[in-house]
Amino acid sequence: MPKMKSLLPLAILPLTAIGLTVFADPLPPDATYRPLPTQPFSDVKRMDEAQKPDVMKRQQALFNQRYDMSNRPLPGVMMSGGRKPVQGGVRVKLPAGMTWERLANMSPDEIRQRNLFPEGFKPLPHVKQSTGGQVFPTNQIAEIDRLEQRDLRRFDVDFDLPDHLTPEFPPPIFLTTHPELGDVSRGQVLSFRNYYEIMNGIITPVQMEGLRLLLTPFPQEEFNQTEDRKVAAPSLGVACLDCHTNFHSNAAFHLTPDVRPQSARFRLDTVSLRGMFNQQIHGSKRSLRSVEDFTEFEQRTAYFNGDHVSATRKGVNLPDRPNQVAMMAQMQNIIDFPPAPKLDSAGRLRADKATQQELAGEKVFFGKGRCAECHVPQTSFLDNNMHDLKLERFYRVGEVANDQVVIPDGPIKTFTLRGLKDSPPYLHDGRLPTVADTVEFFNLVLGLKLNQQEKEALTAYLLTL
Structure with missing residues (x-):
């Protein structure tokens, strides 16, 4: 396997096999601007349509490699409009033979060196990274x-x-x-x-x-x-x-x-x-x-x-x-969050409305989970700051997945947690399918060492916001 020449701008290098880790060469210095079309529209359209089945097949293979994509709704938990159930369970797949508990007890260096960071926690590529652009459901x-x-x-x-x-x-x-x-x-x-x-x-x-x-x-x-x-x-x-x-x-x-x-x-x-x-x-x-x-x-x-x-x-x-x-x-600026009947005016759970598991999750949120350090209830569960999770501690910079070169995320703004259950998928690039995935992600990345009961309680609490 060729060595990565630089951590400077990296070029597109198409994968020849799904799941293969490859490294890319530097792009030429004029890669800042998008190239102008060099072929007639009819030719481009014909080629794009011919390639589309393979493009979609490759992306679905990546999803299936990274995630459990099955339909597993949480019993009785609906989104705010009442027409769609919220999906439950951790969907990010672990490396063979690994458990979340064992992984959480490893250092970032060990996880990176042994290539054990879950693929679903890495940046998610666009369905067609080389072209990009808006894609609508x-x-x-x-x-x-x-x-x-x-x-x-x-x-x-x-x-x-x-x-x-x-x-x-x-x-x-x-x-x-x-x-x-x-x-x-x-x-x-x-x-x-x-x-x-x-x-x-x-x-x-x-x-x-x-x-x-x-x-x-x-x-x-x-x-x-x-x-x-x-x-x-x-x-x-x-x-x-x-x-x-x-x-x-x-x-x-x-x-x-x-x-x-x-x-x-x-x-x-x-x-x-x-x-x-x-x-x-x-x-x-x-x-x-x-x-x-x-x-x-x-x-x-x-x-x-x-x-x-x-x-x-x-x-x-x-x-x-x-x-x-x-x-x-x-x-x-007049668009409001959905009602959260279990919260009081200060953003705390009402003891007369919440379950014991949800109240336990709130304690994790403000304590061991460290969530409230960035997601402040009094300001819509955000702090209006940018934070760098230094996620590259866990993976090898320069890997390529479906033509996307993995580089550090850098500083990302804090997103609100109000109405969280209505907004899958999660993180800035949608790499986390469920709230449970998000809890597992931050448990590992922040080194929280939450046990299973604490993770389940935190997930239940987040679904009340």
Whole structure:
């Protein structure tokens, strides 16, 4: 096996066998920018369609190697809309002959040297890392096509997660301005065609205009009129709420616009917009300090795979800061978390509502589990800071999986835990399918040494938030 030449930018090196660990060579120095198309669109489309079965087969093989993808819901635990059960159990697979207890008692150096870090805890590659771009789940594609006759289906890839490991669809909408109304979505997906009827009389004129803009499709790298698109027919593009369905997440994913070269970029799972009123950091790595900054930056980077140079010819949208961006922010900032009837006003469990296991889990959360150090209840279970878990202590930097080069994650913002059960998969790239996986991940990475009873109690507590 060739040695890795450098920890500098790494090139794409296709795998010849699933599960084979290989190392990549450095990319040429001009790899910062995305290449322009060099072949006719018809040829590219034909090749992409021919390669698609193998692309999907390879990604599913990776998932099956890393995870138990079966449908195993927790009895009686539903997401906030009451239509979808929450999945239970640890789904990340361990190396042969290993147990979670034995692994937790090893040092990071030993785990790395013996290559025992679970594959499911490593960065998760995009379904087609060499191309990247937004990929939408089937239910969102079908609903937008029905409502707006706008096609979000790519011809080169399909969504790669099974439906039971994704959020409830459509998710409910809760407003800070009208908590007495509960879910105001009427069980529908908000779209450009129905938003006014659904929200008229509930939100202000400023918020209504912000909502209109959030539902307006704008050109995007894979969904546009140019020859390097990945949809069959020219498209108007995508809207903010195509990913953030009903201001929540539908598990659509992208590649972060903040890292180059292409092979080193990480998968970016769509986050919920619930509770934006308490969040002061936006973007997993960008540390943008307002939702207004995020909106402007998103239009020039994430929408165009991080390359603002390619935006102009595709039809760049430059939202006006005071007259458009501010209104979009006003709408986003009234989206509330789902009700959590077992919590009091300070974010602590009510003894008259919670079970003994949930109360025991709360003690772990504030004590041995160290969760509350970052996930502060008084500020929506987050601390508005960035943290580096130094995960590279456990794995070999430079490994390649489905064309993604594994590099350190670096600092990642703290995500809110409110409404956690509604937001699978977990972590910034969606590498953890269930809440139980997330508990197991942090138990190992932070060296918590939780026993099985403590882990189960912590999981039960997190499902109440």
